[in-house]
Amino acid sequence: MEKNIEKFMTSTDCPVRNVLDRFGDKWSILVVLVLGEKGTMRFNEINKTIGDVSQKMLTVTLRTLEADGLVSRQVFPEIPPRVEYELTHLGISLVPHIHNLAAWANDNLGEIRTSREKFKV
Amino acid sequence: MEKNIEKFMTSTDCPVRNVLDRFGDKWSILVVLVLGEKGTMRFNEINKTIGDVSQKMLTVTLRTLEADGLVSRQVFPEIPPRVEYELTHLGISLVPHIHNLAAWANDNLGEIRTSREKFKV
C-alpha cells in the first residue's frame, strides 16, 4: 500500500482484485456472516436463514467458499443425507472485518439513502 | 446483529444488502481506495491509476459513488474541461474498513491460492 499504490493496482497480484472480487458476488458475504454468527449449519438451515437465495446459488457460493478455504464441508453418509458447513480458521478471521463493514453500513445507511434521494432530483 | 440475525437478514433494510451490495461491482472499492490514497484526482488520473477500467465504467462508478454521497464531483468550466473528484467525509470514513479488508486479503492471499489449487484436484 502506501505509495506503491500504482504498482499495487495494476499488478495481477493485487489482493483486492484476487480476493475481494470473490466477495463481489451476491451471497458470499452473507453466508460468511451467517456462519460466523451461528457456527455449524446444515444446508437448508443456511438457506432458510438467508431467505431468498436459490438452492443453486447457495450451492455455488458454498463451493466457492470451500475452494477458497473459508468454509469446511462435512458430509454424513446417512439417509436422508446430512451436510454440515462451518467456517475454517481462515473464514473466522474474516468475520470481524465483515462485521466492521456491516456496522459501517448500518451506521451510514440513513445518510446514504438521503444522498441517493437528493441525487435523483 | 447478535441474535436478531434472522430478522436482520431477511429485512429489506438489511444494511449488508443495501450498502455492501453496492460495492459488489467491479470498480467501486478500487476507486474509493485510490481516492483515499491520493486525495483529489482528475478523471484521467483515476483512469490511469487503476489501469484497466474503461471510460464508461469509471464514469458509471463515479456517478454511483457520488449518488451515495461517498465522492464529491467538482466541474471547472474551462477549456479543456477539468473535473476533480475527492472523497466526502462519508467516503473517508469508509476507507479504513476497506484498508482492513485489503490487508486481510493481502495477508491471506497465499493461503487462499493454495486452497484453490488443492481444490482443483
Next chain:
DNA sequence: CCGCATCCGCTCTGATACTG
C-alpha cells in the same frame, strides 16, 4: 435432504464511435 444439470433472461461490462 442435498444438490447437480439444463435452460434462459437479464444485467453488467467492454469496445467503439462521437460530442462540447
Next chain:
DNA sequence: CAGTATCAGAGCGGATGCGG
C-alpha cells in the same frame, strides 16, 4: 479532457426437473 451513445458479448442468477 471528460464525458455520452450505442451495440454486442459474457456471465450471473433464477426456475425447473432429476438423481443419490
